[in-house]
Amino acid sequence: MKNIIETHDLTKTYGDFTAVYRLNLHIRRGTVYGFLGPNGAGKSTTMKMFLGLTRPTVGDFTIDGKKYPGDRMEILRRTGSLIEEPAFYGNLSGRENLDIIRRILGLKSSAVDDALELTGLSQFGDRPAKKYSLGMKQRLGLAGALIGRPPLLILDEPTNGLDPVGIHEIRSLIRSLPEKLGCTVLVSSHLLPEIELMADDVGILNRGRLLFEGSMENLRETAAMKGLPSDNLEETFLALVDEDNRKRRPM
Amino acid sequence: MMIGIELKKLKSTGFFTSFFAGGILAALVPVANTAFRTELFTSMEGSPLSILLDANLQMMTMLFLILIICGACLMYHSEYADHAMRRMLALPLHPESLFFGKALILAAGLLFLLVLSSLSLTFCTLHWFEMPEDFFPELARNMGFLLLLTLPTLLFMLLAASACQNMWVSLGIGVIFMSMGTVLPEGPFLLTLFPFITPFKTFYAAGGDAGLYAVSSCAELLLLSLAACLFIRTRRYTL
Numbered sequence: 001m002k003n004i005i006e007t008h009d010l011t012k013t014y015g016d017f018t019a020v021y022r023l024n025l026h027i028r029r030g031t032v033y034g035f036l037g038p039n040g041a042g043k044s045t046t047m048k049m050f051l052g053l054t055r056p057t058v059g060d061f062t063i064d065g066k067k068y069p070g071d072r073m074e075i076l077r078r079t080g081s082l083i084e085e086p087a088f089y090g091n092l093s094g095r096e097n098l099d100i101i102r103r104i105l106g107l108k109s110s111a112v113d114d115a116l117e118l119t120g121l122s123q124f125g126d127r128p129a130k131k132y133s134l135g136m137k138q139r140l141g142l143a144g145a146l147i148g149r150p151p152l153l154i155l156d157e158p159t160n161g162l163d164p165v166g167i168h169e170i171r172s173l174i175r176s177l178p179e180k181l182g183c184t185v186l187v188s189s190h191l192l193p194e195i196e197l198m199a200d201d202v203g204i205l206n207r208g209r210l211l212f213e214g215s216m217e218n219l220r221e222t223a224a225m226k227g228l229p230s231d232n233l234e235e236t237f238l239a240l241v242d243e244d245n246r247k248r249r250p251m
Numbered sequence: 252m253m254i255g256i257e258l259k260k261l262k263s264t265g266f267f268t269s270f271f272a273g274g275i276l277a278a279l280v281p282v283a284n285t286a287f288r289t290e291l292f293t294s295m296e297g298s299p300l301s302i303l304l305d306a307n308l309q310m311m312t313m314l315f316l317i318l319i320i321c322g323a324c325l326m327y328h329s330e331y332a333d334h335a336m337r338r339m340l341a342l343p344l345h346p347e348s349l350f351f352g353k354a355l356i357l358a359a360g361l362l363f364l365l366v367l368s369s370l371s372l373t374f375c376t377l378h379w380f381e382m383p384e385d386f387f388p389e390l391a392r393n394m395g396f397l398l399l400l401t402l403p404t405l406l407f408m409l410l411a412a413s414a415c416q417n418m419w420v421s422l423g424i425g426v427i428f429m430s431m432g433t434v435l436p437e438g439p440f441l442l443t444l445f446p447f448i449t450p451f452k453t454f455y456a457a458g459g460d461a462g463l464y465a466v467s468s469c470a471e472l473l474l475l476s477l478a479a480c481l482f483i484r485t486r487r488y489t490l
Contacts, residue, residue: 051341055488076343087338089329091263100256104342128263130333144338 004029004152004184005050010059012045012208019045021208022059027186027201030178034199035188036237042208043188044084047154050186051081064151077105080150082158086141090130094121094140097129098147107148115143120169134161142170146181153177155187159194167191171198196233204237206244253344253352257326260335261356264325270318274364277314278371281307285375292379299380300389301455303372312397312450313433315364319405320425322360326353327412327421346483350413351476357405365394396454400464403471404432404446410479413486446471 005027012020020042027033037043048054050063052072061068063075088097098112105111116122119139124132129140138161145153158174159167175198177183189195195202202219204212212219220230228243229235261267281303285292288306295302330336330349340346369390376382383389408425415421432447440460443452444467457464 053337053340053488073343076341079341081341083337083341085334087334087336089260089335090333091329092260096259096262100259101338101342103252103256104339104344 002029003027005061005063005186007046007061008059010046010049010061011057012042012049012054013057018208020049020205023205023208023210025061025203025210025213027184029184030182031200032174032178032185032187032198034195034202035186035205036192036195036202037188037205038241040207041205043205044156046205047081047083047156047186047188050075050154051079051083052076053083078150079152079154080145080147081154081156082138082141082145083154083156085160086137086144088129088137088140088144090128092129093126094129094132094136094143095125097140098143101144101147105148111147114149115147118146118173119143135163135166138162138166139170142173146177149181149183151183153183153185153187155185157189158187159189159191167194174198192234192237193232202233204240206241207248209244211240211244253348254355257349257352257356260329261326264329266322266325266360269321269325270360270363273314273318274367277311277364278367280310280314281368281371281375285379289379298383298386298389299376300372300383300386300393302380303375304393304453304455308397308453309433309451311368312401313429315361315401316404316425316429316432316447316450318364319357319361319401320408320422320429322357323353323405323408323412324418324422324425326357326409327415328418331416331418340487346487347480350409350479350483354406354409357409358402361398361401361405365398369394393454396457396461396465397450399468400449400452403468403475404450406472406475406479407446410475410482413479413483444471446475 003026005025007023007025010020010023011018023046035043045054049056050061052068064078066074068075095112095116098115102109102111113122116125119142121136121139121143124136129137132140138158142155142158145155155174159170162170171194174185174187177185187199196216199216201215202212203210212222214222216233219236223230223236223239228239284307285303292302292306330339339349372390376386411424412421415424428447432451435442435448442448444464449464449468452464454461
């Protein structure tokens with residue numbers, strides 16, 4: 001199977017508000033997929049649906065050939081995630097936090113050290129998580145997602161709170177994951193230059209609708225054909241979103 | 252496996268310290284009370300256990316309830332404080348197992364409190380009274396009755412703590428219900444069957460209604476477990 005994630009008309013509404021509308025994503029296996037969109041575009045809602053934290057109103061999706069909701073447990077077993085902000089037990093050390101995840105996933109105890117090393121937290125593993133800096137908390141969240149080296153990683157704003165050095169390190173790590181661990185990464189970020197540097201494919205979401213999906217090269221070609229700026233991702237993204245907003249503005 | 256994980260989560264939360272200190276305090280209640288009022292108690296008619304329970308159980312039960320309320324709040328505070336619950340729900344486990352794992356630990360904590368109290372009541376009987384032959388079967392019956400009647404309160408409190416992301420709200424709910432429980436045990440019979448009120452009823456005081464209280468507690472346990480399952484499955488989508 002070429003695509004690790006496929007969604008079919010995935011829709012999520014809250015009362016009158018449509019957070020995600022008829023979303024059809026195709027995320028290729030072994031790639032880094034940049035999920036872009038302004039605040040409130042529906043990125044986090046989509047990611048939460050993949051993790052069973054939000055119930056789709058209409059539509060369905062498959063992850064690694066497993067269909068939601070029937071195969072929810074199997075999907076979660078194969079998916080590492082970091083959604084919104086890092087989530088951890090502040091009273092426990094980083095190592096103990098990861099050990100809880102390891103035990104639930106039924107992994108070997110060496111998986112904890114492996115995850116700490118991958119995220120550069122080895123020397124801080126025994127410090128209580130509540131005493132971590134924001135960047136270290138983010139790394140701990142990432143370590144929790146990477147533990148057991150799952151085939152799919154869903155990362156929502158993984159560079160939030162990191163300093164430029166940290167951003168560079170996490171970007172390099174994410175970029176290396178498909179080759180190093182053979183996994184697929186679905187990553188959302190507001191830092192468009194970061195996505196430009198690490199993503200193979202991008203999906204641009206605005207007000208719950210998918211405006212574009214394809215490779216970076218395709219995006220440049222599409223933007224050029226429409227007469228939109230195509231020099232860098234940021235300009236292209238802003239132009240696409242602006243064009244969509246103008247189209248959907250009530251007359 | 253979930254019990255081990257839930258126990259680990261409680262490290263450095265103050266849960267174990269509070270149950271240990273609270274248990275000692277509750278156990279000291281009959282010792283101190285009997286030491287100060289020895290003459291009054293030893294001159295009373297009835298079995299030593301019924302005298303000691305009548306004189307001390309309300310205060311001891313109050314301490315047990317405070318510990319259950321604090322324990323339930325602490326358990327869920329560690330889940331909500333740094334969004335750990337969200338992480339747990341994105342892992343391949345049944346969300347109900349988080350709740351029932353906590354319930355089992357809290358029940359074990361309550362059992363520990365009852366064991367300490369039983370030791371204390373045994374000491375008081377040995378030291379100040381003449382030990383009757385049927386003391387231990389009576390003690391086991393009374394403590395078993397108290398355990399059964401307190402379990403619905405424990406589940407109710409845990410359910411309230413799981414529903415409130417702000418620990419102070421669940422703590423407030425617990426304190427309000429406990430205050431009601433202390434003033435309502437002598438109210439209409441049906442009212443005395445509710446959680447927070449039943450734990451104040453001793454086996455001796457229940458008399459012929461003891462069986463009814465036990466059955467109603469079992470029914471409450473069943474209902475609260477079902478409510479917890481339904482609530483937790485729905486709650487997953489709202490965090």
